Amino acid sequence: MQDMINYKHLKYFWVVAHEGSIAQASSRLNITPQTISGQLSLLEERIGCALFEKEGRGLRLSDDGRLVLRYADEIFELGSELADVILGSRGVGPADFIVAASSGLPKTIVHKIIAPALKIDHEIRLSSLEGSVESLLADLAVHKVDLVLSDIPVTGALSVKAYNHFLGESGITFFALPELAQKYRKTFPASLHNAPLLLPTSQHEIRKEFDFWLSDRNIRPNIVAQFDDSALLKSFGQSGLGAFFMPTAITKNIEDTFGVEAFGDLPDVKQKFYAISAERKIRHPAIAAIFNSARASLFAN
Structure with missing residues (x-):
């Protein structure tokens, strides 16, 4: 890379990167697309690498472009902070x-x-x-x-x-409506065998950890349903469809919000x-x- 970068060219690159296209950057900067395209070419020539790659009708950042963008973000953020300090306008707007x-x-x-x-x-x-x-x-x-x-x-x-x-990290705690919780609490965790469970889908790391735990102990629950969305899982648990687990760190919140009871902890199955x-x-x-x-x-x- 040569010694000096034209910061006006860098500003054009920065706006294009955030807007996603030269056309949108042109509208924001009130400069013709041809001018912006020409300035980008000069910047790429100056630093010796391509900053964008064509993707359909738009542009996406190259690996070098993503690196340059990180520095550009910091440069223009510092410039904005400097302007705030000098003009005394700190704290104007969130x-x-x-x-x-x-x-x-x-x-x-x-x-x-x-x-x-x-x-x-x-x-x-x-x-x-x-x-x-x-x-x-x-x-x-x-x-x-x-x-x-x-x-x-x-x-x-x-x-x-x-x-x-x-x-x-947090271990996991099992919850269910009071009548189910009472049924499975006494012999937990052995009581999970054949118990109706609502679980996250297998793409989630905590499900993989729980499956390993089950396999090690030869416990085979009745998996009633699997959910990608944790909010939906808890809603079905609240309806009484089965028991479910959540991080132990939020036990009280789960009990208070969903009207369920905790009936067993698995501190060795940790969600990070x-x-x-x-x-x-x-x-x-x-x-x-x-x-x-x-x-x-x-x-x-």
């Missing part, structure tokens, strides 16, 4: 903070993990999304989200440069929780609040 959670994570625990972000000194506007871990990490790579919550860490198998921040960000070192105040609160209270035990 900053967007976008958190995406794996669809299999219990909504109650996602709420408890995220909530501390709303108590920091900085005013933020929270957006919460959910989906598969793979799709969420893809959004993280192009800065569409600030943080991904997952029960599995990101690994080198995925071509995404992201960093795991371990929040903590990770906050995945594009930063190796946590600097974002909302992410820091999430991390510190999870480690200090939610998963302290």
Whole structure:
């Protein structure tokens, strides 16, 4: 890479990357598409690599483009902060903070993990999304989200440069309506054999851990239904269709909200929780609040 980068060219690249196309960037910047395309070509020539690849009628970032975008985000964020300091306009309007959670994570625990972000000194506007871990990490790579919550860490198998921040772990607790809970409590966990269970689908890590536990003990429950969405699973449990498990860390919330009773703990079957960000070192105040609160209270035990 040569010594100097034209920051106007970098700004055009930054806008195109976030808007997703030259046409949309043109509308935002009020500059002709031809001008933007020409400036992008000059930037690519300057740094010696292609920043975008064609995808249908649009563009997607190349691997080099994603790397450059990370630096561009930091550069223009710092520039914005500098302008705020000099102009004395700190705190004008809330900053967007976008958190995406794996669809299999219990909504109650996602709420408890995220909530501390709303108590920091900085005013933020929270957006919460959910989906598969793979799709969420893809959004993280192009800065569409600030943080991904997952029960599995990101690994080198995925071509995404992201960093795991371990929040903590929790054993699991079984719940059911009072009459079912009373029936299965006395001889738990042997009572799970032939018991009607509502379980997460096998794509979720905690289901795999539970299946291993069952296999080791030769326990074969009656799996009544499987769910990808934890909220739906709990709703069916509330209706009396069967027993279900959730992280022990939210036992009281589950009992109070769904009118069910806990009837047994499996501390050896652990669900782990990770906050995945594009930063190796946590600097974002909302992410820091999430991390510190999870480690200090939610998963302290």
